Amino acid sequence: TANEKDRIINEFNNTEISYPQDASCYELFKNQVKVNPDSIAIYYEMKTISYKQLFTRAENIASYLYDVGVRPNQYIAICLERSPDLIASLLACFKLHCAYVPLDPNLPQSRLLRILNEPGIEAIICQSSTNSKLPLHEINIPTIRLEEELPLHNIPTIEFDIRSPSYRLFTSGSTGEPKTVTIFQSNLLNLLYWAKDTLNPESLKGVLAGSSINFDASVLEIFVPLCWGGKIILAESSLHYHELPAKNQIKMFTGTPSAIAKLIQHAPLSSSVIDIFLSGEGLSKDLVESLFSFKHVKTIINGYGLTELTAYSSVDFISRENDGQITLGKPISNTRIYILNELLEHAPIGVIGNIFICGAGVPYLDEVINISLKNSYFPEIGNEDLLQYMFKTGDIGYYLPNGRIIYLGRADSQIKLRGYRIELLEIERVLKQNPHIVQAAVVLINHERLEKVLVAYFTSVENQEISSTELSIYLGELLPNYMVPTFFVKLDNMPLNNSGKIDRKTLSQIPFLPENKKSTRTTEDNFTYENEIIEVWQNILGIDNIDRFDSFFLLGGHSLLIPEVSLRLAQRLDKKIPLVEFFMHPTVTELANYLKSKDHNKNILPSESFINDTAEDKTNRKNINVLPEIDDNDVAIISLSFRLPNKINNSEALWHNLSKHESLINE
Numbered sequence: 001t002a003n004e005k006d007r008i009i010n011e012f013n014n015t016e017i018s019y020p021q022d023a024s025c026y027e028l029f030k031n032q033v034k035v036n037p038d039s040i041a042i043y044y045e046m047k048t049i050s051y052k053q054l055f056t057r058a059e060n061i062a063s064y065l066y067d068v069g070v071r072p073n074q075y076i077a078i079c080l081e082r083s084p085d086l087i088a089s090l091l092a093c094f095k096l097h098c099a100y101v102p103l104d105p106n107l108p109q110s111r112l113l114r115i116l117n118e119p120g121i122e123a124i125i126c127q128s129s130t131n132s133k134l135p136l137h138e139i140n141i142p143t144i145r146l147e148e149e150l151p152l153h154n155i156p157t158i159e160f161d162i163r164s165p166s167y168r169l170f171t172s173g174s175t176g177e178p179k180t181v182t183i184f185q186s187n188l189l190n191l192l193y194w195a196k197d198t199l200n201p202e203s204l205k206g207v208l209a210g211s212s213i214n215f216d217a218s219v220l221e222i223f224v225p226l227c228w229g230g231k232i233i234l235a236e237s238s239l240h241y242h243e244l245p246a247k248n249q250i251k252m253f254t255g256t257p258s259a260i261a262k263l264i265q266h267a268p269l270s271s272s273v274i275d276i277f278l279s280g281e282g283l284s285k286d287l288v289e290s291l292f293s294f295k296h297v298k299t300i301i302n303g304y305g306l307t308e309l310t311a312y313s314s315v316d317f318i319s320r321e322n323d324g325q326i327t328l329g330k331p332i333s334n335t336r337i338y339i340l341n342e343l344l345e346h347a348p349i350g351v352i353g354n355i356f357i358c359g360a361g362v363p364y365l366d367e368v369i370n371i372s373l374k375n376s377y378f379p380e381i382g383n384e385d386l387l388q389y390m391f392k393t394g395d396i397g398y399y400l401p402n403g404r405i406i407y408l409g410r411a412d413s414q415i416k417l418r419g420y421r422i423e424l425l426e427i428e429r430v431l432k433q434n435p436h437i438v439q440a441a442v443v444l445i446n447h448e449r450l451e452k453v454l455v456a457y458f459t460s461v462e463n464q465e466i467s468s469t470e471l472s473i474y475l476g477e478l479l480p481n482y483m484v485p486t487f488f489v490k491l492d493n494m495p496l497n498n499s500g501k502i503d504r505k506t507l508s509q510i511p512f513l514p515e516n517k518k519s520t521r522t523t524e525d526n527f528t529y530e531n532e533i534i535e536v537w538q539n540i541l542g543i544d545n546i547d548r549f550d551s552f553f554l555l556g557g558h559s560l561l562i563p564e565v566s567l568r569l570a571q572r573l574d575k576k577i578p579l580v581e582f583f584m585h586p587t588v589t590e591l592a593n594y595l596k597s598k599d600h601n602k603n604i605l606p607s608e609s610f611i612n613d614t615a616e617d618k619t620n621r622k623n624i625n626v627l628p629e630i631d632d633n634d635v636a637i638i639s640l641s642f643r644l645p646n647k648i649n650n651s652e653a654l655w656h657n658l659s660k661h662e663s664l665i666n667e
Helices: 002-012 023-035 052-065 086-097 109-116 185-198 217-227 236-243 257-266 285-291 426-434 468-476 527-541 558-574 580-584 588-597 614-618 651-659
Strands: 039-045 049-052 073-078 099-102 121-126 143-145 165-171 180-182 207-209 233-234 252-255 275-278 299-306 312-320 333-341 353-359 377-379 389-399 405-410 413-417 419-423 435-447 451-460 485-490
Touching: 002 333, 002 451, 023 052, 023 086, 023 217, 039 052, 039 086, 049 207, 049 333, 052 086, 052 121, 073 086, 086 099, 086 217, 086 233, 121 419, 165 405, 180 185, 185 217, 185 405, 207 217, 217 252, 236 252, 236 558, 257 275, 257 285, 257 558, 333 389, 419 426, 426 435, 426 451, 426 468, 468 485, 527 558, 527 588, 558 580, 580 588
Parallel strands: 039 233, 073 099, 073 121, 099 165, 121 143, 207 233, 207 252, 252 275, 275 299, 451 485
Antiparallel strands: 039 049, 165 180, 299 312, 333 353, 353 389, 377 389, 389 405, 413 419, 435 451
16 A cells, blocks of 8 residues: 555655765775774784774785775775684775775685686785695786784875775576676675664674675674674684683674574683674574573574675564564665565555665665676666665565564575575586586475585586585585585486476485495494494484495585584593594594594683783783693693695595595695
């Protein structure tokens, strides 16, 4: 009705707020440096970085970039390990009014090359540990390797342009090619000012920054605290929460619902956490109830948005007195969300339709439009004369009478898996490029114990056998690790529906777990360890007769299940196992040998401690426990990790190539 349409436009989407547009994100950060230069900006491992230290490092990197020819509105690829230098490099890009382009060193080289061939990239920032992983021999782009000390030179004043690009990301695309997304300073500033006005200032004093800069969730985690005088606790991922020395400094937990669900199964949240900001996948009522069982948690924030639209477009602030409904909430400042039918007309309140988003989060269309995004943008209804555009999200939902939005799911083949947005068609396209594959279909399966897993069903040339390991290696060379299916099922023929298309519903009912087999006999020395491990794995994975040489990950295990495995083994064996060891020893016998060779009671990881040498930093950390003094002969192993070469996707692939004497291991 006309009344409903008026409510949708003028009440539900009445979000217009004026914000300053004369200062960049970097200037906002610089203002905080002037006000509180000695305040802590970053907690990282067992160190702290002040605002002044972070500013000085960012200025040094920016001057070095300027010296080698970088100028405003260019794009800088960043391939760095997660550290304060990574944050300083992002800020250095903003100092020069340039955009950063994240490069994950663990991506396949073909994927990295695809990103580096995008127009506008003028330099690459890397370090010795990541330099060798880049396909530098195939590109002609200046490479800057960060050194500990960089010369500082004055940079000419650069006039701020609100249309300057801020970052470029890549999302999974239905065409089989990644979609390029460029976000501008105007888009970023709207998010920053909304966050300042809306989020709890107290929780910004300790924000967990565990998202990769390849994902837009990192934008809020990093820049919101730094622009408004807060602190970030930098982590490899939110799954490392319980191992962080500074976890008692975290006031706002950020991550995916799946991640925090696994974490609280392992151990409770620290009493310092007052707000929880979750995004990336659906939030359940049961999880909300579990999180509110922690009395110190005040608010749970359900964030909704797309990479194409500057991180977040709507949020739902859930309090203990909530009505029990989990929604996408309402649009953030200067953002409008419409529910439209197929004719691009407003759907009545309560009627399902396609979700469209428009407003300050939508980037400049003429700058970012490409073939893969062309069909997603439409002139905003009611604002056609102003050349405003709205973005078709591919999601479906409906409005409640109170203006909040119920999310129902995707309207296409795109799915969310543990926070990652994945186009199943992209995986299928790459899989079918294998010369031995005839047909391929990838399905997301909801398993009672494994939760969500990707399963690839395929037919082969002349029905030849192809091992899961071979296909895993093949896809691992071309796709990010999170897009490689957990299981591969060979079929004689693909099931088809009445229209002759692959019947995905039938596929999802075909068994995909490994067939039960007779277990290999355990050795006498490792009998207890191996049997305990097998029992725990069988209970968690729901698989009988696990072999001592089976890999946890090839059986369907994934990173979110590791904390639960660790907890159960700790209860059975009275031994605490660092999470990284499960990745380093993925098979039953490898993990058993590791347990047999280590006395974990003498190597417990410190949970909350800092090493600090300066009196100034000690003063800033009055509430943090400090490690006891240690003798010269004492050594504490804090953590251990390693990276496999780009062409190696898992430990099975590593041994597969070693056994064939293939020269893929060169680092």
